[in-house]
Amino acid sequence: MNPGQATAGRNVGVLRLCGGVCALVTLVLAAHPGGARAAAVPQSKDEQAKAWRDIAALPDFWQGTWQSVSPIADDFPTPPDYTPSALAYIKTYKPVEDSPFANCKPLGLPFVMNIGGMPMKFFQSPGMIALYIESSGMTRFIHTDGREHSERPNPTYLGESIGHWEGDTLVVDTTGFAPDTLFQMGKLSQKTLAQGDPSPLSGVIFGQHGPDLRLVERMRLTDFNTLEVQTTIYDDTMFKRPYSLPARRYIRGIERRNEPQEWACTDNRDYFDPTTGKLEIDVKDKAQSR
């Protein structure tokens, strides 16, 4: 049981004992700022005003949008400490010959943060930060109201994200992923790769993450125009110890052309054949899944 639930349980008891007057007191207690239920009751005008003032003091993630300037694939400069099952998987792994995400199926986290081409934009309101990722047309909802993770979050492509600030760093903790979010578990050694392979995905090892995958992202500005996101992956089916990836970089765009746009995926005619690792294009009848 998390603290929020404990508070709720106690409140029910108090309500039964003393009725109407106490109920008002209980409501106020339950709505304490930062508590798990803070967003579930209306805030007063003063509370809202204070919340917006607090937001104004935060690092400026908000102006403009953020365009990825890091390579699509993550680098794994030190080999992860893989579990035996992950090692067995890698031993027989045949790298994909092509992009496994040329159609409309959502990529999900963590890989959706790697896709550039189109920018991301942060929005803020009391208790929540939203991050619109144009390349998938999806929005991450990062709860900053002090709640804890659900005991059994339903699986989603972007997971359940909870954020808090450590100084100027936004720390985002995410769990509750769909089993088929695109997951890069490592990179094959350069020596094993064909020379001159033009694909930025050459050598990337994709695999299926475990049910308890958890990501901890540390997001901070290194200067006004640069956002860094450093992700640590917790997945005990994959890594014996959590693996910390090198930080990815995003640059700020404030011009009108860099404003966010709608991204609706409607023309699903590319088909990635998982058995051959090859992409077929312009085949409308087969193009249904990633």
Next chain:
Amino acid sequence: MKRANSNRKLKLGGLVVLMAVICCSTVADAHHSFALFDRSKLTALSGTVREWKWANPHSWLMLAVRKANGVEEEWALVGSSPNMMVRWGWNAADIKAGDKVTVDIHPARDGRPIGEIHTVFLPGGKILGDPGGQTGEALAGGPSNLPAKPQGEPYK
């Protein structure tokens, strides 16, 4: 326009771009196929637009191309996401069925009549560069210099 650069500067610039492509592969756009098209080659294809599909994840230009021997071929050319193209000056209404256009494409490695759009030369003189395969910096920075005329090997 920065086209007045000295030749030496251009060559140096070309070398830097080439090196960036070879050693870093920092292309930002990954929805595209990497294996199907040869990004080191350009072919100039002239024909009549059959269909222009402005949609995500990719735009498509279907082109009827009459070869020197009189045979007509139907080409399927894939472009970037409209979201990226619009930031590089494209508009959905720029192209319509019946237009006679020339397109520099990256051809298929296996010789099929498919290609990846590089630059489109419209009948009214407008030139549109496809942002596919560019770096994040180039995408955030807006359209780069465009060639004044087709650069590819003419398709016959």
